[in-house]
Amino acid sequence: MAALLLALAASTPHALTPSPADCTLCQVVLSTAAKFGANATSIAQAIASLSKDCDALFGGGGKHVNGTLDELCKDLAAAAVDVFPFGDKQIGSLAWDARAGCAALGVCDVPCCALATAPQQVHLALTREPAEMSVSWTTRNATATSTVQWGSTPLCDQGESVNGRTDTFAHFGWVGVLHTATMTGLAPGGLYYYRVGDASGAVGERWSQVWSFKALPADAGTDASPLRMASVGDMGYANNSDGTVAQLEALVDAGELDLVLHNGDISYADGDMGHWDVFLRKIERVAARVPYMVTPGNHEVWFNFTAYKKRFAMPVVGGHHADGTEDAMYWSVDVGGAGGAGGGVHLVGLNTVRLGAFVLLSCSCLWTICRVAFSFPLTPPPRLSNPTQPTNNVKESVLDRAAMSDAQLTWLKDDLAATQARRAGARSGANAHAGSRGAAAGAGFTVALGHRPLYASNTGGNDVPQGNALLRRRAEAILDEGGADLVLQAHCHDYERTLPVRNGAPTSRNYTSPASPVYVVNGAAGNREENDRAPGNESWSPAADPARGIVPLMRDVSYGVVTVTTDSLRFQQFFSSNGSAFDTFTITKTHQRREL
Numbered sequence: 001m002a003a004l005l006l007a008l009a010a011s012t013p014h015a016l017t018p019s020p021a022d023c024t025l026c027q028v029v030l031s032t033a034a035k036f037g038a039n040a041t042s043i044a045q046a047i048a049s050l051s052k053d054c055d056a057l058f059g060g061g062g063k064h065v066n067g068t069l070d071e072l073c074k075d076l077a078a079a080a081v082d083v084f085p086f087g088d089k090q091i092g093s094l095a096w097d098a099r100a101g102c103a104a105l106g107v108c109d110v111p112c113c114a115l116a117t118a119p120q121q122v123h124l125a126l127t128r129e130p131a132e133m134s135v136s137w138t139t140r141n142a143t144a145t146s147t148v149q150w151g152s153t154p155l156c157d158q159g160e161s162v163n164g165r166t167d168t169f170a171h172f173g174w175v176g177v178l179h180t181a182t183m184t185g186l187a188p189g190g191l192y193y194y195r196v197g198d199a200s201g202a203v204g205e206r207w208s209q210v211w212s213f214k215a216l217p218a219d220a221g222t223d224a225s226p227l228r229m230a231s232v233g234d235m236g237y238a239n240n241s242d243g244t245v246a247q248l249e250a251l252v253d254a255g256e257l258d259l260v261l262h263n264g265d266i267s268y269a270d271g272d273m274g275h276w277d278v279f280l281r282k283i284e285r286v287a288a289r290v291p292y293m294v295t296p297g298n299h300e301v302w303f304n305f306t307a308y309k310k311r312f313a314m315p316v317v318g319g320h321h322a323d324g325t326e327d328a329m330y331w332s333v334d335v336g337g338a339g340g341a342g343g344g345v346h347l348v349g350l351n352t353v354r355l356g357a358f359v360l361l362s363c364s365c366l367w368t369i370c371r372v373a374f375s376f377p378l379t380p381p382p383r384l385s386n387p388t389q390p391t392n393n394v395k396e397s398v399l400d401r402a403a404m405s406d407a408q409l410t411w412l413k414d415d416l417a418a419t420q421a422r423r424a425g426a427r428s429g430a431n432a433h434a435g436s437r438g439a440a441a442g443a444g445f446t447v448a449l450g451h452r453p454l455y456a457s458n459t460g461g462n463d464v465p466q467g468n469a470l471l472r473r474r475a476e477a478i479l480d481e482g483g484a485d486l487v488l489q490a491h492c493h494d495y496e497r498t499l500p501v502r503n504g505a506p507t508s509r510n511y512t513s514p515a516s517p518v519y520v521v522n523g524a525a526g527n528r529e530e531n532d533r534a535p536g537n538e539s540w541s542p543a544a545d546p547a548r549g550i551v552p553l554m555r556d557v558s559y560g561v562v563t564v565t566t567d568s569l570r571f572q573q574f575f576s577s578n579g580s581a582f583d584t585f586t587i588t589k590t591h592q593r594r595e596l
Contacts, residue, residue, distance in 0.1 A: 023109075026102035095238070095528055100272040103173030110274045112176030113140040117201035119179070119208040121280035123287035126216075126259070126333050127182060128315040133215065133291070135196060136180045136313055137208065138277065142166065143198035146179035150194035154210050159193075160185065167310045171303045174273035180313045189217035189225075211288040216258060220336025221344035221445070221564040227336055229345075230260045231560035231571075233451065233490025234297070234523035236268035237279035241526035243576030244559045248286045250579070257561075259290050259335075263490050264297025264353070264451025268527050271302040276311065295349040296329055297451035297490065298400040298462070304355065305329065314349060330408050332415050343444050343566050346419045348412065348484070350450030352471055354403035402452045402467025404474050412475070416482025419446060443589045445485045445569050447562065448517075453489035454479075455498050455519040457541065458534040464492065476503070480516050485587055486562070486569060490523035493531040495554040495573050497521070497585065501540040511587045518587060526557040526576065542585075551583045558582075 102108040113120055121138040135148055146166050151159020164181025179196065186192060191214050197207035221227040230248055235241045251257035267279030283292065293314065300308040305327075314328030329351040337344015404412075423444045454471045456464065479487060480502055499506040500514035507515040524531055533555035542552045557576040562569060567590065573583040 022107050023099070023102055026105065026107040027098040030098040030101045094270040094272065095268065095275070096270070096272050100172070100274065103273070104271065106173065109173040109175050110272075111140050112138050112174065112274075112277045115202075115205050116141040117143050117198065118205035119197045120284070121277060122196060122208055122211060122284055123280065123312075124213060124289070124291045125293060125313050126291045126315055126335070128333055129184075130188065130216065130218065130334075131184060131186045133183045133186060133192075133213065134180060134313045135183065135194065135288075136178065136311065137196045138280070138311075139177050139179065139201075140175060142177050143179075144200045145198045146181055146196075147198055148181040148183060148194055148196045150183045150192050152190065152192065154193045154212075156193055156195045156210060169303070169306050169310055171306055172271055172273050174307075176277070178310050186215040188215060190215045213289050214255075214258075216336055218336065219343065220258065221566075222337060223566045225336065227345055227564040228256060228258045229447075229562045229564075230257055231263075231449075231488055231520070231522050231562055232260065232525040233263045233488070234265040234268075234493055234527050234529075235262060235525035236265075236527035237275045237282060238268070238528050240528055240530075240557065241282075241576075243557055244525045245282055245286065247559060247574065247576055247579050248283075251561075252286055252289050257290055260286060260292045261347070261447075261449050261488060261562075262292065263295045263349075263449040263488050263522075265299045265490060265523070265527065266294055266297065266308065268299050268529075269302075269307065270299050273307060276307050280311070293347065293349065293449075295449055295451060296351055296353055298353050301353065301355050301400050330411070334419075337444055345564050346444065346446045348415065348446065348448040350404070350412070350448060350475075351408060352402055352404055352450040352452040353400050355400060400463070402463050402470050404471065409474060409478060413478050413482065416446065416478065416484065419444075420483050443567055445564055445587075445589075446483050447486045447488065447569075448479060448484050449488040451489070452491045453519070453521050454487065455501060455538075455540065456489065456492045456496060456521045456534065457536050457538050458492040458494055458496065458521070458532055460492070460532055472504075484517045485514075485589070486571070487517050487519045488560075489519060489521045492521050492534065493523045493527065493529060493555075494534045495520075495522055495524045495558055495560075495583070496534040496536070497542065497552045497571070497583070498538075498540045499542050504540070506540045511585055513589045514587060518585075520560070520571065522558075522560050522573070524554065524556070524558045531555045531557060546582075549581060549584050552585075554582060 096104075099108050100110070103110045117139050119137040119139055121136075123136055125134040125136070127134050146164040147161060148164065149156040149159060149161045153159070160183070162181055162183070164179055167178045167180075168176065181196065183192070183194065191212060193210050193212045195207045195210045197205075199206060201207075216227070217225045219225045228251075230251065232244060232248075235244060248257065248260065267276050269275035269279070280287070286292065294308075294312050296305055296308050309327040309329070312328060314331040315333040316328050316331050328349070331349045333347050335345045335347060452463070452467050452471060454468055454476055456468060459465050498519045500508045500511065500516045500518055502516040511518065521534065534553050536553045542550070544551055544553070554573065558573050559576055560571060560573045562571050564570075567588060569587040571585055571587075572581045574581050
């Protein structure tokens, strides 16, 4: 106990060079601290013992003139001990183990992979060019090249080859190299085999296994070539998501899935960088065979979304946004339908999250606790530029706040307007030649995906419902006027859908040529925080009819599948436990939205 008091009085940490022994010692200390923090009896005994040490140091009980210092000493001791239960609870909520905590302190490292150069965590992504496919992977050590080889047979070395780029980061002790390369010249609907790696890598660690994928057909999203997209949100690395991942794997095995949309809370790493690796290994059999398209969620905020930005390559317009950023925090891409002009789908990935004051506070508290209590060699956490103002309502902002920047909203308005103009031109031209709709003149669908919801009846999440209202004020009119048909949301750990809705009121009681978007909350794919059941009972809530397979509210772990044809978009939600559907709705449309 006296050692803890001395640490409290220390103005600078002891010099210490991290080593494997230091890492082991740190884990022992943090494990002990966690046990201590969970034991109320130990806490009371510790405070009593520290109080005696204060009396001995400063002459308590009125024996000396240092009574004020004696009381201050006792207050500091009690506060320091009380920090442990708080810290244990917060770190426990992040699912950090002792090694992750020590990595955050700079005492341990977190290698991504067991082998030095063997590629793993392979995942595909669409680019803005239909004849391309991006692929990303991870190795522990740097390699001479970041090569992808591909062709129409499993003998990849006899086909095409291109060298890509690398990136990395070292936050919270992560050790690894991130690679991305782009396959080009793909024929629409063609089957391709590929592998990634480096020919000069270590023996037995040069190449990944050979994976395969089908390039999307030029008429994807039409009656001739339906487009099938999985919808998942809030899907973590642990066993809560096992059922969902198994169902997605089965769909890919059967050739019944074309791509995945994961709109935020990807892996629930929460700063434990090793959990990113666990998650990406877990989904590899899905993501290495169909494009895995993502948007950021609040559990990705650590270090300003660094892990998200560097691990995923999304189709950013022109390589950068109007605000100068080059990361894929928001993006759009046309899929099928002659480049989105007739039929097909226009996908729009949105960023609805910003850093909150609690993130900075958490880092500061973690640094202070460990510096004072254990004297590890730390440097203060960096200050965030323009941090958000703290809130007095903790429920409003635990980790982040709902937000969309002016730059993103300007981009979104322009992007949707350009899509509407292309489709109008395609319909006009096709009708002039054919005199009727036909596949080339299909209405086309616009699907937007972002993490935080605009519409949700569940109010149990952080910054809910305040954040919902903010996003409606900022973005609803743009999505509505821009022709969005379906808006995929998450954050609330449930499944819920709306009727077509505008300004909080339904514009229709069905989904035939709706005059406004339909919003789906789909944060039910499985994570450690478990699921809730949305209460519903809103004016925009559909009526349930279980006998007809219509259950618009569900708390069970589940996933969605969106199937798009020429003039219809069908959404089905499935139980992850057995793959059976419990809710279905279909948006049908003609060339123009039905007016009110």
